[in-house]
Amino acid sequence: MELRDRILDAAAKVYSETGFRGATTRRIAERAGVNEITLFRHFGSKTRLLHEAIRCAGVASNLCALPARPADPRAELATWALTTFRELFARRSLIRTAMGELEERPDLLPPDQSHTVCAGQELHGYLERLRAMGMIRAEVDLMAATMMFMGTLFADAITRDIIPAMYRQDPEQSIVHYVDLIARALDLKES
Amino acid sequence: MELRDRILDAAAKVYSETGFRGATTRRIAERAGVNEITLFRHFGSKTRLLHEAIRCAGVASNLCALPARPADPRAELATWALTTFRELFARRSLIRTAMGELEERPDLLPPDQSHTVCAGQELHGYLERLRAMGMIRAEVDLMAATMMFMGTLFADAITRDIIPAMYRQDPEQSIVHYVDLIARALDLKES
DNA sequence: ACGGCAAGCAAGTACCCGCTTGCTTTCGGA
DNA sequence: TCCGAAAGCAAGCGGGTACTTGCTTGCCGT
Numbered sequence: 474m475e476l477r478d479r480i481l482d483a484a485a486k487v488y489s490e491t492g493f494r495g496a497t498t499r500r501i502a503e504r505a506g507v508n509e510i511t512l513f514r515h516f517g518s519k520t521r522l523l524h525e526a527i528r529c530a531g532v533a534s535n536l537c538a539l540p541a542r543p544a545d546p547r548a549e550l551a552t553w554a555l556t557t558f559r560e561l562f563a564r565r566s567l568i569r570t571a572m573g574e575l576e577e578r579p580d581l582l583p584p585d586q587s588h589t590v591c592a593g594q595e596l597h598g599y600l601e602r603l604r605a606m607g608m609i610r611a612e613v614d615l616m617a618a619t620m621m622f623m624g625t626l627f628a629d630a631i632t633r634d635i636i637p638a639m640y641r642q643d644p645e646q647s648i649v650h651y652v653d654l655i656a657r658a659l660d661l662k663e664s
Numbered sequence: 665m666e667l668r669d670r671i672l673d674a675a676a677k678v679y680s681e682t683g684f685r686g687a688t689t690r691r692i693a694e695r696a697g698v699n700e701i702t703l704f705r706h707f708g709s710k711t712r713l714l715h716e717a718i719r720c721a722g723v724a725s726n727l728c729a730l731p732a733r734p735a736d737p738r739a740e741l742a743t744w745a746l747t748t749f750r751e752l753f754a755r756r757s758l759i760r761t762a763m764g765e766l767e768e769r770p771d772l773l774p775p776d777q778s779h780t781v782c783a784g785q786e787l788h789g790y791l792e793r794l795r796a797m798g799m800i801r802a803e804v805d806l807m808a809a810t811m812m813f814m815g816t817l818f819a820d821a822i823t824r825d826i827i828p829a830m831y832r833q834d835p836e837q838s839i840v841h842y843v844d845l846i847a848r849a850l851d852l853k854e855s
Numbered sequence: 856a857c858g859g860c861a862a863g864c865a866a867g868t869a870c871c872c873g874c875t876t877g878c879t880t881t882c883g884g885a
Numbered sequence: 886t887c888c889g890a891a892a893g894c895a896a897g898c899g900g901g902t903a904c905t906t907g908c909t910t911g912c913c914g915t
Contacts, residue, residue, distance in 0.1 A: 476862090491768055494685040498903065508863050513904065566767065573764025575826055576757065577682055589823075593830055616832055617841030621816045627823075628815030632780075635766050639784055641807055650808030658849040667892090689873065699893050701875090710873065856915100863910070872901070880893070885886100 477515060480505045484526035489567040493574055493581070496523060527581055530567055531588070539599035546603055546661055551652045553599075554626060557592050558648055561630035564588070569631060593623045600659075609659040622655050668706060671696045675717035680758040684765055684772070687714060718772055721758055722779070730790040737794055737852055742843045744790075745817060748783050749839055752821035755779070760822060784814045794852070801851040813846050 483505035488496040498519050502509040516522035537556040540549055561568065571582045597619040603609045629647060633640050640647065655661075674696035679687040689710050693700040707713035728747040731740055752759065762773045788810040794800045820838060824831050831838065846852075 492683055492685065492764065494683065495768070497901080499901090509903095510864085510905090511862060514862080519903065569766070570764040572822075572826070573683065573761040575760070577686065587827065590827055590830060613845070614841045617838055618845060620820060620830065620838065621812075621842055621845055624816040624819030624823075625812045626815075628819045629811060631763075632815075632818075635763070636778070636781055639781060639811065647808055647811065650805045651812055654804070654809060654812055654846075654849040657851070658845040660848070685872095688871080690871090700873095701894085702892060704874065705892080858915090859913095861910100861912085864908085866906085868903105868905080870902080873899100875898080876896085878894085881891085883888105883890095885888085 476507065476511075480507060480512060480515060480522070481526045481529050483507075484522055485530035485567065488523055488526065489530075489570045492570050493523060493578060498522075524581060527567070527571065530564070531582070537592075537595075539595055541602070543599065543603055543606065543608065546608055547652065547656055547663065549599075550655070551649065553596070554622070554648050554652055555645065558626045558630050558644060560588060560592075561627060562633070562644070565631050565634065589623065589627060593619055596622060603659075603661070608662045613659055618655070618659060621658075622651070625651050667698065667702075671698060671703060671706060671713070672717045672720055674698075675713055676721035676758065679714055679717065680721075680761045683761050684714065684769060689713075715772065718758070718762065721755070722762075722773070728783075728786075730786055732793070734790065734794055734797065734799065737799055738843065738847055738854065740790075741846070742840065744787070745813070745839050745843055746836065749817045749821050749835060751779060751783075752818060753824070753835070756822050756825065780814065780818060784810055787813060791850075794850075799853045804850055809846070809850060812849075813842070816842050816846075 480501070484496065484501045487501050487504055491500070496519075498509050498512050501522070502512055512519070512522055516525065537553050537560070539553050543549060575582055597615060600609065600615045600618060604611060604613075604615065626648070629640070629644070629651075633644065671692070675687065675692045678692050678695055682691070687710075689700050689703050692713070693703055703710070703713055707716065728744050728751070730744050734740060766773060788806060791800065791806045791809060795802060795804075795806065817839070820831070820835070820842075824835065
């Protein structure tokens with residue numbers, strides 16, 4: 474692993490554990506196994522380093538697209554929900570920290586780049602296609618349904634490990650149930 | 665307002681804006697219009713002060729109980745959802761900050777005292793009563809439905825003001841839609 | 856063999872942090 | 886009127902923080 478990437482990786486980890494103020498240059502350097510001064514030589518300042526580290530750590534590794542022509546909606550929704558959940562769950566620590574500091578430091582997390590927002594738009598477009606094909610109830614409010622499904626996945630991924638008492642079953646099983654409930658709420662026709 | 669409560673109030677506000685590290689004793693004292701030393705005379709240390717401030721700010725002002733004997737489930741769910749949402753939305757800043765720091769400082773927010781957990785248990789019990797009365801589908805997974813509804817309200821309350829582009833309509837209208845979708849997912853019988 | 860570059864090391868600067876000490880002011884009740 | 890408690894004020898202590906400077910070490914291509 475290149476030194477620069479090692480530093481960015483360490484910075485993102487320390488940040489998601491301790492926040493901006495807690496992510497001191499000493500801690501980041503120690504975590505990266507690098508002299509503290511190397512950080513400044515490479516990135517100029519702590520702020521610029523964390524900006525880049527969070528930007529890199531925030532990009533989705535595998536973007537999960539819903540098909541342009543729905544074929545098997547229930548199965549497509551299920552796999553999409555699972556990959557979206559996994560993406561959110563993998564970054565849960567970073568998301569929690571960044572959300573907590575977003576009021577104080579809004580520039581650290583560009584909102585239009587947020588994975589959640591993109592996923593929501595993707596889902597909304599897919600539901601519109603389903604409705605156009607007459608596969609879901611016509612009267613349903615698609616925006617509310619989108620936010621409901623996204624919110625469910627988001628809340629589960631972000632709170633599951635901090636209030637485990639509320640989650641009796643494993644994530645995959647929960648998501649199957651979520652998909653089932655959403656399908657019934659939309660009155661989804663089976664293909 | 666008593667001096668002690670003024671300090672606690674200021675501490676909770678500064679904490680929810682800047683987190684534990686950012687909530688310096690100087691800032692809290694300035695916000696409360698009080699000499700910094702007064703904080704230490706009253707609470708001993710910054711940690712104890714913030715502990716108490718967060719504990720006080722975290723208790724729900726109006727706890728919203730669901731009736732023991734369901735009469736009009738749809739209306740009861742709607743008013744419960746609205747008050748729960750308002751409660752979460754009013755504390756959104758504190759919740760975000762505390763959640764972001766929960767890994768590093770788990771003792772600051774006792775989990776069993778969390779408003780969200782209590783609300784979830786309340787909802788789960790109510791849904792069980794509805795099922796026992798045969799007013800919702802028997803096969804539905806009540807735990808998943810509970811987490812879905814709670815997660816929807818939680819995610820909306822916490823992210824609405826930081827990604828306003830995703831929320832086109834006002835909260836009350838959204839919640840009406842959420843209740844409608846959940847009612848259909850549960851196959852709720854009208855009374 | 857040597858020149859240049861990247862990284863490490865030691866030390867220091869100016870500032871902010873939680874917290875303490877010693878003292879003065881304010882004010883309400885006996 | 887006086888006493889004592891509560892709050893304010895000024896100064897400081899030890900430690901951590903971001904960041905800088907000056908110098909040394911190791912490595913790589915020519």
